[in-house]
Amino acid sequence: MIRIQKVVLHHLSLKLKTPFESSLETVTDRESIIVEAEDQRGVVGYGEVVAFSSPWYTEETIQTCYHLLKDFLIPLVFGNSFEHPSEVQKVFKRLKRNQMAKSAIEGAIWDIYAKKQETSLALQLGGSRKEIDAGVVVGISNQKTMLNQIETYLADGYKRIKIKIKPSQDLSIVREIRKHFPNLPLMADANSSYKLTDINRLKELDQYNLLMIEQPLAADDIVDHRLLQSQIETPICLDESIVTFEDAKKAIELGSCKVINIKPGRVGGLTESIKIHDYCMDHAIPVWVGGMLESGVSRAHNIALASLENFSIPGDLSASTRYWEEDIILPEVEVRNGKIKVPIDMPGIGFGLNEQAIKKFTTKIDQFNK
Ligand SMILES: O=C(O)CCC(=O)c1ccccc1C(=O)O
Ligand SMILES: [Mg+2]
Structure with missing residues (x-):
């Protein structure tokens, strides 16, 4: 059973090596929020908000995702427990759309689940x-x-x-x-x-x-x-x-x-x-x-x-x-x-976090406790 006790949102600002141009937008600076979730046993999983700073690709933005996470999704996750990560979307279902916000925290819970099974996410x-x-x-x-x-x-x-x-x-x-x-x-x-x-x-x-x-x-x-x-x-x-x-x-x-x-x-x-x-x-x-x-x-x-x-x-x-x-x-x-x-011999997402790099790119940290 997974009971999320703590969520940390790491707001990052990354610089692309070179600007990336599509028919709709040129992206130069890449904002992101890394979702770090921790369960009752101290198992930690990671997910990422992939929305952009402005709503050019879909309607979501980093800020709408932050709002959804802070005011709706994190409280919902704290209020429920999960046998399996596929249950997360059921808990989120009554909130319309906001797919990138939902995906970021669901991804962290999948990572926790795989780590608890001591197998790869893949x-x-x-x-x-x-x-x-x-x-x-x-x-x-x-x-x-x-x-x-x-x-x-x-x-x-x-x-x-x-x-x-x-x-x-x-x-x-x-x-x-x-x-x-x-x-x-x-x-x-x-x-x-x-x-x-x-x-x-x-x-x-x-x-x-x-x-x-x-x-x-x-x-x-x-x-x-x-x-x-x-x-x-x-x-x-x-x-x-x-x-x-x-x-x-x-x-x-x-x-x-x-x-x-x-x-x-x-x-x-x-x-x-x-x-x-x-x-x-x-x-x-x-x-x-x-x-x-x-x-x-x-x-x-x-x-x-x-x-x-x-x-x-x-x-x-x-x-x-x-x-x-x-x-x-x-x-x-x-x-x-x-x-x-594919890092199939590693538990969870199979990659560690580069703490030093994250520190360098962090603009803000929020911590939420159950
Ligand atoms: O290399 C990548 O990450 C994908 C690049 C890409 O095509 C893309 C990048 C940002 C937003 C939308 C798209 C897209 O697939 O339409
Ligand atoms: Mg495309």
Whole structure:
């Protein structure tokens, strides 16, 4: 039984090595909240709030997550006990949405649970892979920079490259990349920057053999995506549109996508992620783990999740050094021959916290006791 007695929120401000540009926003400073939860036996687990400082990707922000954690979720966790982490989302259910806030504390409880079972989080989630394929994302910038980055990442061994696109920079960059790397496993993420009226542009992308196009249309749409999917060969992958298991079910039933990107933060936690994973597997929809420019804590959860069977496409899972001069976990995430080792012989998330690094990046600490 898990009875949470104490929660510490570590507010961090991390600096990305270089600004990351998508069709919606350029991220330079990455705020984050690390949730440290402790149970009645003193077992400690970690989770991470992956919301951004402003609501450009989904409606949540670091501040809305802080509010939810402080005023609703932490009190609910203190008021309940858990045989298994899958019960956490039931306790949270009467609070609408706020998936990233919920996911952060649920993730910490999953970590505690796995540690108490003296097994890895990957194993507890039902994962079977010992290593996973690494993928990396190239943000929007000029063509030369993007091409250089791709070359560097391929030399580093990455198996799959995702680029960010927008209507004013799509065909030209894809054409250029294909000229240099005709067989590269390549995909493009539009972060909902197109409209159905852009359908001819999107149809033109069809000729470049992309693995998929991610979230071309509106963040809250699954109907227009259905029409678009019926008109293009390239598989559509939904990201922003899938915030719950029900969303995934509806999108698949409608035929709005052929692939889904699962981010625990976006869907309210690991329990919901597994549910979506399992449903997609039954319906022959491959899934991959998406990234949030996160620190190593959320990355550790993502690696564990990616060890499940139907995560058959390399995710946005790159090395710590992709975004950080210094990550906040030990050891840092490493990519060797395009693979990341799943720490299956370690209890819980399988990475320790780098206390010194955390201290350096901390802007505020809150402690809550039951
Ligand atoms: O490398 C990463 O962490 C993922 C980069 C990425 O594509 C992304 C980063 C921030 C917010 C949304 C997205 C996305 O997948 O749409
Ligand atoms: Mg995306």
